[in-house]
Amino acid sequence: MTATENVAPGMPVATFTDAMSRLVSGLAVVTTRQANGRPCGLLVSSICSYSVDPPSVLVVVDHASRCRDPLAHCAEFGVHVLGHTEERTARTFASRGVDKFADVGWEWDGAVPRLCAAPIYLRCTTTAVFDHGDHTVLIGEVTRTALTEAEPLVCYRRLFHWRLRGSQVRSTL
Template identity: 40%
Template sequence: MTAPLAEDFRAVMAGVATPVSVVTTLTDGHPHGTTVSAFASLSMSPPMVLVSLDRGSELLARLDHGSVFGVNVLASDQAALALAFARKGSDKFTGVDWVADAGAPRLTGSPGWLACTVSRLVEGGDHVIVLGEVHRAATTEAAPLTYHARTFGTHAQVA
């Protein structure tokens, strides 16, 4: 991508508000996770979601067809958690409360939870789109954490 196009593309995408989630998995009993803002519902029948992971993602290296992963949809007061899971390294779960739920790490306090099985990995430029079939879902009421204009925020209803 040319430099001007890359800058314009980044500027346009910064104007799109996205949900912030932490995608997790267990490998040999050890939790792994990363923050994503490219997450969306895909299908209601069967229930499916998609998440986009950088090709160099440590989490992506642990996922394959049939792998179990979780999507922890974050609340507006969980920006510090989003930042902790956005960094590189294997100690992201240090000091983080979590439980294994349906085979994947569920972060305590996250208002949205989806346990999924990888049904397909689709290459897309410098990322891989993970298509997941949802086999467990849970939610509690909370304002969502969003990412917009290169900063965290939340959704507000228009009067």
């Protein structure tokens, strides 16, 4: 069965959101320091490499997120790409919990909360912030990286327990 629907202002977008849910994407936790000094973070699937020179990432945050304002006004933020063993962390940061950092190993990296177990960590300086529709787009220049080997935790059809397995991944290079 094929679903077809026009996507225009004021019209239902169920087909569009269903189509986008079928795009496999990595999962990352984005963190920053709030004005009160406490850490905040949220799970995102809308993240990508933006530029190689300078090395930059693009992150998209829903306006309804409690972390939206701190991220929109921060000088720095952290991107933590999650590995396949971090489903619990993903669920914690996807929740509306009050203290998402309570049961997660983390430390301060300057003004950026850094999740200790994330296999990929990118510390970013905010270089651009703008709103589009119901989301805010952040562009951050990467100033520090930490990498360890891990299979990724990815999202597909609104499920983030789906994993790519090493034996099923093929390189075409």
